[in-house]
Amino acid sequence: MDSNIETRLIFIAPSSDLTPDQIARFVHNMGNGVTVKETCYGAVLEGPRDDVRRTRDELRKLDPNRIFSKVRAFPVGDIRRCRAHHGSRPGFAQLEKEWKDLCLIEKGLICVEKGERPPEPRKKGKMPVTDLKKLIDEVTP
Amino acid sequence: MKIFLMPPNSLILYDLVERFGHEPLSLMQGLREKVTSNEIEAPPLNVTLDDVKKGLKYAGIEIPSGIRGRLAVYGPLIDQAEAAIFMEAAPYSFGCVGCQRTNELAKLLVRKRKVPILTLTYPENEEEAKSMVVRVKEFLEGLK
Numbered sequence: 001m002d003s004n005i006e007t008r009l010i011f012i013a014p015s016s017d018l019t020p021d022q023i024a025r026f027v028h029n030m031g032n033g034v035t036v037k038e039t040c041y042g043a044v045l046e047g048p049r050d051d052v053r054r055t056r057d058e059l060r061k062l063d064p065n066r067i068f069s070k071v072r073a074f075p076v077g078d079i080r081r082c083r084a085h086h087g088s089r090p091g092f093a094q095l096e097k098e099w100k101d102l103c104l105i106e107k108g109l110i111c112v113e114k115g116e117r118p119p120e121p122r123k124k125g126k127m128p129v130t131d132l133k134k135l136i137d138e139v140t141p
Numbered sequence: 142m143k144i145f146l147m148p149p150n151s152l153i154l155y156d157l158v159e160r161f162g163h164e165p166l167s168l169m170q171g172l173r174e175k176v177t178s179n180e181i182e183a184p185p186l187n188v189t190l191d192d193v194k195k196g197l198k199y200a201g202i203e204i205p206s207g208i209r210g211r212l213a214v215y216g217p218l219i220d221q222a223e224a225a226i227f228m229e230a231a232p233y234s235f236g237c238v239g240c241q242r243t244n245e246l247a248k249l250l251v252r253k254r255k256v257p258i259l260t261l262t263y264p265e266n267e268e269e270a271k272s273m274v275v276r277v278k279e280f281l282e283g284l285k
Contacts, residue, residue: 003174009152011152068152068153068156069155069156069159070150070151070152070155070156070167070169071155071167071169071170071173072169073168073169073170073171073172073173073175073176073177074176074177075177078176080176091150093232093234093235094148094150094151094152094231094234094235094236095152097232097234097235098151098152098153099152101153101263101264101270102153104264104266104267104269104270105153105156105157105264105270105273105274107267107270107271108264108270108271108272108273108274108275109160109274111271111274111275112274112275112278116271117275118268118271118272118275119268119271119272120272121266121268121269121272122268
């Protein structure tokens with residue numbers, strides 16, 4: 001495969017009002033020769049690197065803090081990964097976890113945008129023995 | 142600047158590094174050539190004998206071949222790294238013990254290169270997320 005071709009995943013944060021269908025239609029309307037495949041979390045784009053990056057930048061303008069992206073190694077519809085061909089998706093657990101966290105990252109990006117200084121997060125301590133004892137007492141008859 | 146990510150396929154880190162104007166070094170780039178190579182009729186999904194040999198540059202012979210094979214992909218990325226961001230406390234579902242051990246070894250190799258490193262944890266609430274994004278931004282801006 002041409003090394004100039006890039007495959008990119010576009011993720012819509014759970015808090016966004018956009019739908020994968022809107023993303024796919026938007027990319028089709030741009031008509032810049034980028035292949036787009038609608039997915040449950042957003043879309044997969046494939047095409048010449050510069051075109052894909054330009055498309056990503058345009059897509060980001062729709063909802064700047066709620067559209068995220070990363071590149072993908074496997075091409076679109078690759079039979080080793082595509083669900084339609086019973087491909088495996090070993091990285092899905094990670095994608096799912098990070099996708100759920102995107103609404104938190106969005107808050108962070110808004111904070112950066114406003115130039116706010118976030119409060120120092122509380123350090124996690126160990127569970128006090130008394131609390132552990134209470135838990136044990138609750139579950140033991 | 143080229144930033145090495147840990148987990149090497151993290152969506153959050155990849156996006157933030159690109160957003161703040163740097164080039165992320167990710168596992169996906171390392172694997173791309175491997176899985177789309179035209180020279181091989183059916184490109185391999187698992188490590189090959191050649192990978193295991195390449196991995197010897199990054200891990201000793203006593204290290205299991207699975208870890209050496211993974212390091213054959215991670216290693217060239219680590220060699221290019223000018224800085225790194227590590228995200229700790231990932232859920233167990235992110236990979237097997239082999240992946241975890243490879244990540245430990247990869248982190249050691251990055252530390253040995255004495256490049257600037259930012260260590261974070263996966264955010265669990267809004268406060269942590271805000272602090273995380275601000276720290277990433279400040280770290281990346283400080284590199285320029």
